Amino acid sequence: MMMNNTLRNQCNLLPGSSITGKWNKNQYKIIKELGCGANGIVYLVENGNRHYALKLSDNGTSIISEMNILKSFSKVQGSTLGPSFLEADDFIKSGKQLPFYVMEYIHGHDFLRFIEKKGASWIGVLMLQLLTSLSALHANGWVFGDLKPENLIVTSPAYKVRCVDVGGTTLIGRSVKEFTEFFDRGYWGLGSRKADPQYDLFAVGMIIINSAYPGRFHKKGEGYSQLNDLIKQKKELLPYRKMLEKALHGKYDSALQMREDLVTVLSKQNHQKKTGTVQASTRQPTTRQARRSQNQSNKKMGGLFETFLLVAIISMLYVLYIYEQLL
Amino acid sequence: MKAGTLRQILLITDGCSNHGEEPSAMAELAREQGITINVIGVMENDVIDEKGLKEIEMIADSGGGVSQIVYAQQLSQTVQMVTQKAMTQTIQGVINRELQQILGDSSTMEDLPPEKRGEVMEVVDELGETSKLEVLILVDTSASMKHKLPTVKDSLLDLSLSMNARMGDSRFSVFVFPGKRKDVEKLLDWTPNLEALTATFPKLSTGGLTPTGPAIREALTYFNKKRSLRGLLSHDDEQYFEESM
Numbered sequence: 001m002m003m004n005n006t007l008r009n010q011c012n013l014l015p016g017s018s019i020t021g022k023w024n025k026n027q028y029k030i031i032k033e034l035g036c037g038a039n040g041i042v043y044l045v046e047n048g049n050r051h052y053a054l055k056l057s058d059n060g061t062s063i064i065s066e067m068n069i070l071k072s073f074s075k076v077q078g079s080t081l082g083p084s085f086l087e088a089d090d091f092i093k094s095g096k097q098l099p100f101y102v103m104e105y106i107h108g109h110d111f112l113r114f115i116e117k118k119g120a121s122w123i124g125v126l127m128l129q130l131l132t133s134l135s136a137l138h139a140n141g142w143v144f145g146d147l148k149p150e151n152l153i154v155t156s157p158a159y160k161v162r163c164v165d166v167g168g169t170t171l172i173g174r175s176v177k178e179f180t181e182f183f184d185r186g187y188w189g190l191g192s193r194k195a196d197p198q199y200d201l202f203a204v205g206m207i208i209i210n211s212a213y214p215g216r217f218h219k220k221g222e223g224y225s226q227l228n229d230l231i232k233q234k235k236e237l238l239p240y241r242k243m244l245e246k247a248l249h250g251k252y253d254s255a256l257q258m259r260e261d262l263v264t265v266l267s268k269q270n271h272q273k274k275t276g277t278v279q280a281s282t283r284q285p286t287t288r289q290a291r292r293s294q295n296q297s298n299k300k301m302g303g304l305f306e307t308f309l310l311v312a313i314i315s316m317l318y319v320l321y322i323y324e325q326l327l
Numbered sequence: 328m329k330a331g332t333l334r335q336i337l338l339i340t341d342g343c344s345n346h347g348e349e350p351s352a353m354a355e356l357a358r359e360q361g362i363t364i365n366v367i368g369v370m371e372n373d374v375i376d377e378k379g380l381k382e383i384e385m386i387a388d389s390g391g392g393v394s395q396i397v398y399a400q401q402l403s404q405t406v407q408m409v410t411q412k413a414m415t416q417t418i419q420g421v422i423n424r425e426l427q428q429i430l431g432d433s434s435t436m437e438d439l440p441p442e443k444r445g446e447v448m449e450v451v452d453e454l455g456e457t458s459k460l461e462v463l464i465l466v467d468t469s470a471s472m473k474h475k476l477p478t479v480k481d482s483l484l485d486l487s488l489s490m491n492a493r494m495g496d497s498r499f500s501v502f503v504f505p506g507k508r509k510d511v512e513k514l515l516d517w518t519p520n521l522e523a524l525t526a527t528f529p530k531l532s533t534g535g536l537t538p539t540g541p542a543i544r545e546a547l548t549y550f551n552k553k554r555s556l557r558g559l560l561s562h563d564d565e566q567y568f569e570e571s572m
Binding site for chain 2: 023060061064065067068071087088089090097099101173174175176177181186187192193194195
């Protein structure tokens with residue numbers, strides 16, 4: 001976006017350079033750039049041997065709103081969803097004032113990469129964690145808003161889901177202003193952009209769908225029937241179908257209710273896995289038969305080869321014997 | 328602080344005007360009346376030339392609003408972002424004016440320490456959420472815009488979805504230029520819901536001239552005709568009005 005380009009031109013901060021605040025005079029040494037969003041650049045910084053994430057922006061308004069959100073996040077008891085807030089200050093760069101804030105550095109893999117590495121069985125488990133965190137957030141009157149895999153980080157060694165970008169967080173009853181179309185129920189024609197717990201639960205549903213369709217897709221025609229068709233086409237989504245249907249239609253009253261359903265789905269899945277082999281043997285006789293006949297023909301081929309080899313060796317020995325006799 | 332009515336013109340175009348008054352002069356006129364002008368330049372396979380870019384930027388500058396050039400695919404997000412940003416800007420203008428009265432001449436929000444700024448920003452957010460909003464949408468339907476119009480329609484529906492999620496009331500009206508006989512033609516009267524666009528938008532005939540300036544002037548009179556609305560003008564808006572003079 002244009003905004004970022006101007007910010008980038010203004011402050012091309014290289015690793016090793018440092019940022020000092022105008023008000024609190026704290027100095028942060030830049031280690032590297034972590035990423036750049038719609039309204040700022042996030043750097044990994046160091047201060048007193050500790051690592052932090054620092055967000056620098058040329059848009060004072062949005063960054064101050066985010067700071068307010070982060071502060072109220074830290075008031076949510078028992079929630080470790082977002083990064084904790086350290087301080088806000090201004091950086092003066094060639095006469096221009098650039099506001100920044102400093103927060104906890106959350107280190108880990110982003111959600112989709114983690115699933116790719118560790119396997120699809122982690123999706124359900126991580127979503128359970130996310131739903132627990134969301135329920136605490138909702139209970140405090142907030143909705144996360146811009147929920148998407150890119151904003152979810154899985155930390156290690158204890159695998160925990162955390163959110164890194166809180167810019168979309170909105171008071172319940174207000175309008176969600178920062179969102180991503182694919183995860184926005186308004187885009188799919190399945191509800192308003194008024195912040196309510198169901199808005200987040202819709203996004204959780206879409207994250208699960210996204211994990212089966214990493215490339216995502218665009219809306220074509222009527223939203224729900226398209227989503228429903230795509231869910232049916234992926235066998236890894238089938239166990240979640242009922243739950244997804246409810247989440248996409250905003251039928252869950254709370255994150256905890258959706259969590260309960262997810263627990264049920266996951267425990268069923270484990271059960272199915274244990275009995276899975278038995279089921280397969282009775283259910284799919286045709287494929288198994290085909291496989292057996294394939295094995296048989298393989299065996300036949302092997303026998304022929306064996307005979308040929310035996311004949312070849314014997315005739316070789318015979319030839320050698322004749323040769324020796326002739327000498 | 329009571330929330331007033333924020334009034335905006337959203338101009339969606341893809342190039343330079345070629346007929347009538349200077350658009351940026353008309354934008355200045357709008358600003359004098361407390362109406363912000365935002366401009367979005369839409370590209371598809373074409374690019375907007377230097378002259379067009381400059382004009383787009385100048386209209387938004389004179390109109391106290393926001394401008395952005397985008398590819399048609401990103402139009403929905405941009406329309407929403409630009410409208411939101413301009414609302415915040417206007418409210419901040421009002422607040423800065425108040426701050427100057429309290430703290431002395433040159434103080435603005437930026438001069439406050441971050442903590443205080445955060446508190447002021449909460450007020451700005453609150454006002455942005457609760458104030459009434461009126462957006463007059465002005466769509467360029469000159470020939471080169473023809474195949475972009477379906478995307479424009481979708482993005483306007485999306486805009487009404489976003490704005491109607493706010494606590495304050497939102498109303499929209501849609502004008503196109505050039506019109507059949509006049510420079511500008513009304514497509515949709517003030518309404519909170521843009522759904523009605525679906526029927527009228529595809530039938531639009533596209534013309535050759537691009538009378539951006541006259542279109543803005545016409546649009547302004549439409550705001551002005553609504554005397555009842557002027558009565559609704561709050562204290563805050565009057566101040567913004569003064570400030571822009």
